[in-house]
Amino acid sequence: MNKVMSNKFVIALYILPALLLILVLVYVPIVLTGYYGLMDWDGIGEMSFIGLENYTRLLSDPKFWGSALNSLLLAIFSGVSLIGYLAISLVLAAKIKGANLLRKIYLIPMLLSSVAIAQLWLKVYHPINGLLNSFLVNIGVDNPPSWLANPDLVLGAIFVPIIWQYAGFYILIYYAALKNIPDTVIEAAKIDGASPLQIAYRIKLPLILGVIKVTIVLSFVGSLKYFDLIWVMTGGGPNGASEVIASYMYKQAFNSYNFGYGSAIGFALLLLCLLATVFIQKLTKSDDDIQY
Amino acid sequence: MNGTEHDVSRKNNNEGNMLGKVGYGILYLILGIIAFLQIYPLIWLVIFSLKSNQEVFNASPFALPIEPRWENYTTVWTQGNISLYFFNSVWITLVSVILTVLIASLATFAITRMVWKLNKLVLGLFMVGLMIPVHSTIIPLFNFFLNINLIDHPLALILTYTAFNLPLTIMILLGFYTTLPREIEEAAIIDGSSIHRIFVQIILPLTMPVMSTTFIINMIYNWNEFVFINTFISSDRFKTLTVGIQNFIGQYSTDWGAIGATLVISVLPILIAFVFLSNKIVEGIAAGAVKG
Numbered sequence: 272m273n274k275v276m277s278n279k280f281v282i283a284l285y286i287l288p289a290l291l292l293i294l295v296l297v298y299v300p301i302v303l304t305g306y307y308g309l310m311d312w313d314g315i316g317e318m319s320f321i322g323l324e325n326y327t328r329l330l331s332d333p334k335f336w337g338s339a340l341n342s343l344l345l346a347i348f349s350g351v352s353l354i355g356y357l358a359i360s361l362v363l364a365a366k367i368k369g370a371n372l373l374r375k376i377y378l379i380p381m382l383l384s385s386v387a388i389a390q391l392w393l394k395v396y397h398p399i400n401g402l403l404n405s406f407l408v409n410i411g412v413d414n415p416p417s418w419l420a421n422p423d424l425v426l427g428a429i430f431v432p433i434i435w436q437y438a439g440f441y442i443l444i445y446y447a448a449l450k451n452i453p454d455t456v457i458e459a460a461k462i463d464g465a466s467p468l469q470i471a472y473r474i475k476l477p478l479i480l481g482v483i484k485v486t487i488v489l490s491f492v493g494s495l496k497y498f499d500l501i502w503v504m505t506g507g508g509p510n511g512a513s514e515v516i517a518s519y520m521y522k523q524a525f526n527s528y529n530f531g532y533g534s535a536i537g538f539a540l541l542l543l544c545l546l547a548t549v550f551i552q553k554l555t556k557s558d559d560d561i562q563y
Numbered sequence: 564m565n566g567t568e569h570d571v572s573r574k575n576n577n578e579g580n581m582l583g584k585v586g587y588g589i590l591y592l593i594l595g596i597i598a599f600l601q602i603y604p605l606i607w608l609v610i611f612s613l614k615s616n617q618e619v620f621n622a623s624p625f626a627l628p629i630e631p632r633w634e635n636y637t638t639v640w641t642q643g644n645i646s647l648y649f650f651n652s653v654w655i656t657l658v659s660v661i662l663t664v665l666i667a668s669l670a671t672f673a674i675t676r677m678v679w680k681l682n683k684l685v686l687g688l689f690m691v692g693l694m695i696p697v698h699s700t701i702i703p704l705f706n707f708f709l710n711i712n713l714i715d716h717p718l719a720l721i722l723t724y725t726a727f728n729l730p731l732t733i734m735i736l737l738g739f740y741t742t743l744p745r746e747i748e749e750a751a752i753i754d755g756s757s758i759h760r761i762f763v764q765i766i767l768p769l770t771m772p773v774m775s776t777t778f779i780i781n782m783i784y785n786w787n788e789f790v791f792i793n794t795f796i797s798s799d800r801f802k803t804l805t806v807g808i809q810n811f812i813g814q815y816s817t818d819w820g821a822i823g824a825t826l827v828i829s830v831l832p833i834l835i836a837f838v839f840l841s842n843k844i845v846e847g848i849a850a851g852a853v854k855g
Contacts, residue, residue, distance in 0.1 A: 276748065277678040281758050285677070286685060289670035289729050296726035297692050300703035307702060314706070359597065362590050375841050376598045379605070382837055382844070383830050384787030386805045390812060390826055391608050394819065402607055405624045439601065440848065447849045485852065496696040499789045503809065517698045524702050525794065534702050541699035548694060 301541060308535035313528045325535035335536065337511055338519040339543075341426060345515065346494035346547075348430050349437075353486055356438055360445030361471050374446050377439035385436070385499030392432040393419070393504055419505055422512035429501055429513055436500070437493075441486055448482040449475060484555045491551060492544050516540050605830075612636070612823025619819040635820040636828070639811070644799055645825055648807030652786055653832075655717055655803055659724035660781040664774055666725065667732035672762055674733075675740040676748065686737075692730040697790055705794055719795045720803075724785050731784075732777045735850045739773035779840055780847035783833055804829040 308325050310318040329335050363370045380388065395402045398417040407415040418428040452475060460470050476483070498517035501507065507514035507522065520540065524533030611619055613631040622629075639645050670689070674682045704723065705714070713719040743766070751761045767774075789805045796802055802810070808825050815821050837844055 273678055275752050275758055276676065278758065279679070282673050282677050282679050285669040285673035285762075288666045289689070289733070290685060292666070292722065292726040293689060293692055293729055295707075296704065296723055297695055297700060298688075300700035300707070301695060303703035303706075304699050307706075314702075359594070362594065367590070367594070373594055373598055375837075375845065377601050378845065378848070379834070379837065380601055381848070382783055382833050384789065384805050386787075386789050386809060387826050387830050390808065390822065391604055394608075394611070394822070395604060400620055400624055400819075402604070402624055435601065435604070438597075440852075443845060443849055444852050489852065492694070496698065498698065502789075517696075520698055521701075521790075524705075530702055530706075537699040537702060540696055544694065544696050544699075 304534045304541065305538045306534075307531055308538045310531040310534070312531040312534075314524070314530035315528075318531070321531070325532045326539075328532065329535050329539060334511060334514070335516075335519060335539075338507075338514040338516050341513060342495050342497065342515045342517075344426060345430065345433070345497055346491045349433070349490040349494045350487060352434055352438075353441060353483075353490055356441040357445055357476075357483070359438075360442050360449060361475065363442065364446050364449035365467070370446070374439065374443055377442050379439065380436045381440045383436075386503050388432055388436055389500045389503035392435075395432075396428060420509055422509055425505060425509065425513045429504060432500060432504075433494075433497070437490075441490070444482060444486060445479065448479040452478050484552070487555065488548055488551050492547050495540070495544055495547060516543070608823055608826055611819050612827050614820050614823075616817070616819060632820060635824040639821050639824045640828070643811050643815075643821075643825070644802075644807060645804075645811060645828060647800065648802050648804045648811075649828065651717075651801060651807075652803040652805075652829075655720055655724075656782055656785040659721045659728075659785050660778055662721065663725045663728045663732050663781050664777050667729050667736055667777065668767065668770065668774065669762075670729070671733050671736040671740050672766060675737065676743075676766075686733075689730045689733050692727075693734070697727065701790065701794055704791075708795060714795060715797050715801065717796075717801050720788075720792055720801075723791050723795070724788065728781050728784060731851045732781060735777050735780070735847065736770065736773055738850065739770055743769060776843050776847040776850065779836065779843050780851055782836070783844070786833060 307318070309320060309322060311321045311324075312318040363374060367373070394400075396404075396418045398404055398415075398420070403418070404415040416424055418424050456474060456478070457470060460474050465473070496517055497515055498521070501513055501515055502518055502521070505513045507518040516536065517540065520533050520536035523529045523536060607624070610627060611624070612635055613628040613633065615632055618626075618628060673679075674686050708714045708716075708719040713722075747765060747769070748761055751765055756764075786803075787805060788803075792803055792806050793809075796806065799807075799810075808829055811825055812822050
């Protein structure tokens with residue numbers, strides 16, 4: 272048995288296709304991004320080594336910090352919205368009839384491409400014929416704003432379709448976790464006279480704490496990487512008001528041909544994502560961790 | 564005395580029931596409103612996809628089309644490149660998904676069933692791959708494919724999709740593989756089967772349920788992918804729907820009916836799959852939650 276199952280040649284044959292793909296197309300590029308960040312390079316011609324110049328430029332680039340601030344705001348909004356998803360999931364998981372159908376309906380937007388969602392919401396936000404402003408005019412609002420053209424409103428306006436897209440995803444995760452809590456635990460608490468709110472706070476939430484931590488990391492890091500929807504809806508505009516790190520990086524590289532500087536931004540994004548992951552895990556670490 | 568106490572408690576009970584019913588009513592109302600908000604933008608999309616521009620601009624956006632203009636669909640399907648983009652989406656998605664599931668199955672088999680020292684390390688490599696932001700790899704990947712003449716070639720997409728979906732696919736497969744009893748291979752080896760026969764004739768059929776879960780999840784992610792195709796592919800004949808509809812809408816930005824029809828065509832395959840396979844999709848998304 273062991274002789275057959277530890278045949279080195281067969282192991283290599285089975286693992287190498289996957290290993291080569293992920294090394295060549297994921298890990299090598301990660302290292303190269305950091306390296307290209309040390310170069311002055313237009314993407315086509317020769318690279319020339321300029322040391323840390325791109326990285327020091329990054330630190331004093333107000334546009335980069337503006338985009339980083341927007342990414343951070345999206346990440347914080349997303350983190351806060353988890354509370355709402357959690358509340359909905361608690362209700363759904365409390366023996367509500369039709370809960371299964373409801374959570375499937377909530378999930379539908381998550382299945383659509385961000386491009387399609389962005390195009391649809393461009394129409395929802397259309398200043399004159401859009402769904403939102405038509406509704407606002409119908410209920411008596413004069414001159415509703417141009418949501419995506421107003422620098423003060425654009426980030427909030429973009430956050431709405433993001434909630435629309437991801438709400439079902441987080442509700443699905445919380446719902447599954449809550450359904451995993453054994454009925455006996457809840458019954459015992461009821462017999463002891465615990466109210467539904469107490470059961471939710473003192474029993475259900477602590478029991479799914481591990482899942483909640485995972486979703487905090489997911490939503491925070493996912494928001495730092497956010498790109499597709501913003502790229503299609505506003506391209507980072509107006510005047511950088513909805514620029515995020517990924518869109519700024521993409522513009523620097525593929526619109527302005529600053530591949531060296533773009534790489535430096537890409538590397539900074541990677542570091543931010545890793546740092547955020549470690550930081551959140553440290554912050555939410557507790558002794559009585561319940562395994563998911 | 565006894566009687567009044569009894570009455571009081573019954574009265575309280577009745578009030579509790581009333582309150583409970585009202586409370587449940589409010590909860591259902593809230594859950595229903597959320598379901599409506601998740602669905603309505605899509606219904607509105609279908610409605611305006613069947614309207615003429617005159618209707619869109621002159622009548623209420625909430626109104627149903629006076630006479631549904633199905634020709635909006637035939638027009639975009641026959642006159643634009645939408646049918647070409649659609650078939651590109653289909654075949655690029657299918658080839659990538661088959662490749663991903665096959666390579667991931669090979670790797671998962673080697674990691675979980677075969678005996679070697681570095682298997683934990685290699686598994687860790689795949690799991691960390693889940694967290695790497697796409698944008699931090701895209702400049703080196705672009706340069707890599709440029710150097711090996713695969714820019715504007717579908718193979719660049721297929722390889723990238725496969726590499727980036729391997730971690731998620733392996734993660735979902737892993738849970739199933741570890742539950743299979745060792746006796747399966749032991750018996751087969753005693754019967755004199757080769758390891759390849761064990762994999763192809765025993766393990767693959769056994770893992771069919773979880774393979775189908777990864778298949779459908781990969782299908783959704785690849786169908787919706789935007790950044791890689793937007794970066795790697797420039798000629799129309801290889802574009803898929805996500806980038807294709809971007810171009811199309813850029814050209815016909817004022818024709819709401821055509822835009823709506825295009826968007827409906829682009830999301831329809833996923834929605835149809837969801838109607839028939841919703842349980843599989845829910846299961847896959849929950850299992851692959853880390854992808855976020």
